[in-house]
Amino acid sequence: MSRKDSVGTPATVVLTRAGVPFTTHAYDHDPSARSFGLEAAEVLGLPPDQVFKTLLVDTGQELAVGIVPVNCTLDLKAIAHALGVKKAEMADPRAAERSSGYVVGGISPIGQKRPLRTVLDETAVLHDRVYVSGGRRGFDIGLSPTDLLTITQAVLADVAR
Numbered sequence: 001m002s003r004k005d006s007v008g009t010p011a012t013v014v015l016t017r018a019g020v021p022f023t024t025h026a027y028d029h030d031p032s033a034r035s036f037g038l039e040a041a042e043v044l045g046l047p048p049d050q051v052f053k054t055l056l057v058d059t060g061q062e063l064a065v066g067i068v069p070v071n072c073t074l075d076l077k078a079i080a081h082a083l084g085v086k087k088a089e090m091a092d093p094r095a096a097e098r099s100s101g102y103v104v105g106g107i108s109p110i111g112q113k114r115p116l117r118t119v120l121d122e123t124a125v126l127h128d129r130v131y132v133s134g135g136r137r138g139f140d141i142g143l144s145p146t147d148l149l150t151i152t153q154a155v156l157a158d159v160a161r
Contacts, residue, residue, distance in 0.1 A: 009135030010101060010111030015143070020151055022143040025131065029105075029138030036105040036133075037070025040140050044131065049123060051131045051140070054109045056091035056099065056116070059083060063091050063099050065118040065152070067109050067132065072121070072160035082119045082157035106136040109152050118154035120145070125156065 015022045025044050033039035037053040044051070048071035055066045055074050064083055066074045080088040093104045101113035109118060109132055124130050124145040132148065134141040149156065 009108065009139070011108040011135040011141060014111040015141070015151065018151060020143060020147045022141050024134060025140045025142060027138050035070065036137060040131070041070055044140065046131060050127050052124065054107045054133055056096040056107070057088040058091040058095070059085040059088050061085065063095065063116050064088070065109055065116050066159055067118065067154065068121045068160040069123060075159050075161045078157065078159040079119050082155060082159060083117060102135055103137065106133050106139070108133045108135040109148070111135060118152045119157050119159050120149055120152070120154040121160040122156045122158050123160060124148065
């Protein structure tokens with residue numbers, strides 16, 4: 001089994017240990033793709049509002065995670081409000097990689113090195129299953145939004161635009 005076909009990432013380990021049902025979806029990542037998330041939706045044949053991207057923000061006091069559909073942007077004022085802080089800005093990519101243990105474009109909201117406060121966009125609950133990065137580029141995980149909320153200890157809020 002090649003590394004590309006392997007599904008042993010910190011995210012899959014966490015889900016397996018917790019007994020959370022999930023599906024894995026590996027695909028050939030195109031390094032020239034302009035959007036990792038939109039590429040995943042297209043290659044997997046999924047509606048973009050069902051595939052979610054993981055974004056790290058910096059509140060000035062801590063890093064936090066925002067999870068929004070890949071065809072949307074993260075509303076920084078809305079996530080700051082959901083976190084109860086004055087402001088949030090996108091985290092430096094190197095800080096996001098150090099904190100999560102994943103590379104940009106493959107940051108999963110599950111199994112991060114350091115657990116961070118997490119906000120999931122409320123549209124996730126409109127789907128029976130949502131898809132998030134499985135922990136590397138070209139690898140997504142499908143699971144119920146309820147399980148995603150539970151495993152990440154996220155709060156639900158309107159944070160996508």
